[in-house]
Amino acid sequence: MKELNNACEAFRTLLQEQLARIENMNCEKTDFSTKKTVTIGVIDGDGIGPIITKQAARVLEKLLADEVAAGSVVIKQIEGLTIENRLAKNQPIPDDVLAEIKMCDVLLKGPTTTPHGGTMESANVAMRRELDLYANVRPVSIPEKNIDWMFYRENTEGEYVLGSRGVELPGMAVDFKVTTDLGTRRIARAAFDYAKQNGKNHVSIVTKANIMKKTDGKFTAICHEIAKDYPGIEVEDYYIDIMTANLLKESLQSKFKVILLPNLYGDIITDEAAQIQGGVGTAGSANIGDRYAMFEAIHGSAPRMIERGMGDYANPDSILKAAAMLLRHICRGEAAQKLENAMATCPVKITGGTDGATCAQYADALMEML
Numbered sequence: 001m002k003e004l005n006n007a008c009e010a011f012r013t014l015l016q017e018q019l020a021r022i023e024n025m026n027c028e029k030t031d032f033s034t035k036k037t038v039t040i041g042v043i044d045g046d047g048i049g050p051i052i053t054k055q056a057a058r059v060l061e062k063l064l065a066d067e068v069a070a071g072s073v074v075i076k077q078i079e080g081l082t083i084e085n086r087l088a089k090n091q092p093i094p095d096d097v098l099a100e101i102k103m104c105d106v107l108l109k110g111p112t113t114t115p116h117g118g119t120m121e122s123a124n125v126a127m128r129r130e131l132d133l134y135a136n137v138r139p140v141s142i143p144e145k146n147i148d149w150m151f152y153r154e155n156t157e158g159e160y161v162l163g164s165r166g167v168e169l170p171g172m173a174v175d176f177k178v179t180t181d182l183g184t185r186r187i188a189r190a191a192f193d194y195a196k197q198n199g200k201n202h203v204s205i206v207t208k209a210n211i212m213k214k215t216d217g218k219f220t221a222i223c224h225e226i227a228k229d230y231p232g233i234e235v236e237d238y239y240i241d242i243m244t245a246n247l248l249k250e251s252l253q254s255k256f257k258v259i260l261l262p263n264l265y266g267d268i269i270t271d272e273a274a275q276i277q278g279g280v281g282t283a284g285s286a287n288i289g290d291r292y293a294m295f296e297a298i299h300g301s302a303p304r305m306i307e308r309g310m311g312d313y314a315n316p317d318s319i320l321k322a323a324a325m326l327l328r329h330i331c332r333g334e335a336a337q338k339l340e341n342a343m344a345t346c347p348v349k350i351t352g353g354t355d356g357a358t359c360a361q362y363a364d365a366l367m368e369m370l
C-alpha cells in the first residue's frame with residue numbers, strides 16, 4: 001500500500017511538472033538573418049566524439065574565418081560535457097557547462113555516451129529539454145534512387161521526456177509517454193512549413209495510434225488539424241511498423257518526402273533511413289528550437305571503435321553534414337554549399353576502416369577544397 005501511494009505521489013509530481021513545462025513552451029524565435037553576432041559552441045563529446053568534432057570545427061573555422069575576424073561569428077570550445085565529468089558531478093549536463101551553453105546561439109556537438117541502466121539521463125535528452133529543441137530534423141537522400149526524405153521527429157516529448165523518471169512497484173516497472181497539444185502543434189507546423197517552403201507535396205504522419213490511443217491518437221489528430229492550413233500537400237497516415245517496411249520497398253521509396261513522427265519512432269526509423277543511405281555515419285541531425293539549435297551526428301560515441309584502437313579512422317561525414325545544416329540555419333547558405341560540394345567531390349575517401357583515410361587526412365583534403 002505504501003509503495004502504491006508513493007508511486008501515485010510520484011505520478012502527481014510528474015504531471016504537475018509537465019503542466020508547468022507546457023506553460024513555458026512559447027519563446028521568441030532567434031532571427032539569424034539580422035543577428036549581429038552569432039555564437040557557435042563546439043562540444044567534443046565522448047569516444048570518437050573529440051576526433052570527428054575537432055575536424056568539423058576546423059572546417060567551420062575555415063569557412064567562417066572572415067566572419068570570425070570581423071566579429072560577426074564567435075566560435076568557442078565548451079569543455080566538460082564528458083561522461084567522466086557528468087558522472088563525477090552526477091548531472092547529465094553539469095550546471096557550469098549548461099550556463100556556458102546557454103550563452104551560445106547554436107551548438108556543434110559530438111556524440112556523448114549514455115550509461116546503461118542507473119538513473120543518469122542522456123546528455124542529449126537533457127540538452128533537448130533544457131534548450132527546448134523540439135524539432136529533430138534529419139535529411140536522407142539518395143539521388144540515384146530518387147530518395148529525398150526529410151524526417152521531422154518530435155524531440156522533447158513522447159517516451160523521452162520522462163524516460164529516466166519511471167516508477168517501480170514490487171514486481172513491476174512503469175514508464176510514461178507524454179504528448180501535448182502545443183508540443184505536437186509546433187513540430188507539425190515546422191514539418192508543414194518545411195514542406196511548403198521546399199515544394200514538397202507529401203507529408204506522412206507516422207504513429208502507432210491503433211495501440212497508443214491517447215498519445216499517438218492526439219499526435220495524429222493535431223497533425224491533421226495543422227495540415228488544413230497547407231492545401232495542396234497530400235497527407236497520409238502510416239503506422240510505424242509498416243513504415244519501417246515501406247522505407248525498404250523500392251516502389252514506394254520515392255513517394256515519401258516529409259515524414260512527421262513522435263520522438264521514439266523518429267529515433268528508430270531515422271537510423272534505418274540512414275542505413276539505407278549508406279550507414280548511420282552518413283547522416284547529419286539538427287535539433288532545432290525557437291531560441292537555440294544543436295547540430296550533431298546521428299550516431300553514438302562508438303566506444304568499441306576506440307577499444308579496437310580504430311578511433312582515428314572514424315568517419316566525420318555525419319557531423320560534417322550537421323555542420324552544413326548549422327551553417328544553413330544561421331543563414332550562411334553559401335558556406336554550407338561549399339562544404340557539401342567539397343564532401344561530394346573529395347578525392348580522399350574515408351571508409352571507417354584502415355582501407356580508407358584517417359579522419360584527419362580526409363579533413364585535410366576537404367580543407368584544401370574550401
Ligand code: IPM
Binds near residue numbers: 122124125300
Ligand atoms: C539520437 C540518439 C539519441 C536518442 C540518444 C543518444 C539519446 O540515438 O539522437 O537518435 O535516442 O535520441
Ligand code: MG
Binds near residue numbers: 267268298
Ligand atoms: Mg537514435
